[in-house]
Amino acid sequence: MLELKNIHKQFGHKTVSDNINLSVEKGKVLAILGPSGCGKSTLLNIAAGLVQPDRGEIWINGQNYTFTPPEKRNIAIVFQDYALLPHLNTLDNVIFGLKMRGIDAQEAKKRAEAALEEVGLSGENIRNINNLSGGEQQRVSLARALVTEPKLLLLDEPFSSLDTGLRQQLRQQTSQHIQRHNIPAILVTHDPEEAFDVADHLALMQGGRIVQYGTPNELLTAPTNAWSARLIGAVNVKETYYIPQQALHFQHSQGALSRILHIFRQPEYCRFTLLHPKHGEIILNLSWEFAMQYNLQINDELNLLIDEDKIIFFK
Structure with a gap:
C-alpha cells in the first residue's frame, strides 16, 4: 500500500503539490487526472523519490520511505517514451534491472523470459529494440517494470503515444498484471477515457491541489463543479x-x-x-x-x- 501524507512542494513561488493526501491499496490503480502543468508528474516523481517534498511523508507497506534513495525503494516506472536501452535487445532490456539488483544471471534470464511471455512477447528475445513497434516497445517496458517485483508501479502517461486500439489493449493488459501481481499503482494522465478505463479511484488535480477524489462512478454521478465535469469528459x-x-x-x-x-x-x-x-x-x-x-x-x-x-x- 502507498500513502502520500501531507505532501507539499514548491518550485520558487509556484506550489505544485499543496498538502496532498492520497493512498492506493495493493492490486489497485489510482489515476491522477489533470491538465498539463497541474503538478501530477511532480507528484509521481515525489512518490518515486526523484523529487524530495518540502513537507510530508511517503509510506509504502507501512514503512516510511520519505528519505530513502530511489534506487533502494524497489519502485518501477513506465514512461510514455519507453526509456529502453537501444544498444540492448529485447531480453537484455528486461534483464537489465535484475542485474542492477545483483540477481544471478540464469535466474535473471528465466524471470525475464517469463515476463516477456506474460506481455505476449515470447520468442522475441533477440530482436533489436529499434525494430519493434511502439506497442511492442511499451510491452517490453512493462515487462521490465514487472520483472523486478516492485512494491509500487508508477505509470507516467505510458499509452498516450499509441494508436487507439493498441492503447485499449495495453491498458487492459496492464490492469490485469497489476491485479495478478497485487501491486499498488499510480497512473498520471490528462485523458479521462484512460483514467476511467483502468482506475479504481481517481484524483482530479488542478494547480497543485486535489479538487475531487472518488471512484469512477462517484465522479461521474457527482462532479463538484463545471471544471471537474469537463475534466472527466462530460458534455452538456x-x-x-x-x-x-x-x-x-x-x-x-x-x-x-x-x-x-x-x-x-x-x-x-x-x-x-x-x-x-x-x-x-x-x-x-x-x-x-x-x-x-x-x-x-x-x-x-x-x-x-x-x-x-x-x-x-x-x-
Whole structure:
C-alpha cells in the first residue's frame, strides 16, 4: 500500500503539490487526472523519490520511505517514451534491472523470459529494440517494470503515444498484471477515457491541489463543479449542472423542437449539436441506425425531451 501524507512542494513561488493526501491499496490503480502543468508528474516523481517534498511523508507497506534513495525503494516506472536501452535487445532490456539488483544471471534470464511471455512477447528475445513497434516497445517496458517485483508501479502517461486500439489493449493488459501481481499503482494522465478505463479511484488535480477524489462512478454521478465535469469528459456542462446522455430522449412526442447546428460523425455513433430552447446548445449522441433512419441534416429540427430528473447539479 502507498500513502502520500501531507505532501507539499514548491518550485520558487509556484506550489505544485499543496498538502496532498492520497493512498492506493495493493492490486489497485489510482489515476491522477489533470491538465498539463497541474503538478501530477511532480507528484509521481515525489512518490518515486526523484523529487524530495518540502513537507510530508511517503509510506509504502507501512514503512516510511520519505528519505530513502530511489534506487533502494524497489519502485518501477513506465514512461510514455519507453526509456529502453537501444544498444540492448529485447531480453537484455528486461534483464537489465535484475542485474542492477545483483540477481544471478540464469535466474535473471528465466524471470525475464517469463515476463516477456506474460506481455505476449515470447520468442522475441533477440530482436533489436529499434525494430519493434511502439506497442511492442511499451510491452517490453512493462515487462521490465514487472520483472523486478516492485512494491509500487508508477505509470507516467505510458499509452498516450499509441494508436487507439493498441492503447485499449495495453491498458487492459496492464490492469490485469497489476491485479495478478497485487501491486499498488499510480497512473498520471490528462485523458479521462484512460483514467476511467483502468482506475479504481481517481484524483482530479488542478494547480497543485486535489479538487475531487472518488471512484469512477462517484465522479461521474457527482462532479463538484463545471471544471471537474469537463475534466472527466462530460458534455452538456452548464454553470451549475450538466445533462448526461441518459437524460436525452430523441424524437419524443413531448420534446422541445431543437435545431441541428452541427453533425460530427464518429465510427461508433453520430454526434449532433442541437439548439434547445431552454438549455441552449446540447450534444446528442445517436447510433448510426437512428441517424441513417431519419437522414438528419444540419438545420433540420427534431423533438428533444430532456428528463429534468436526470440532470446532475453540482454541489
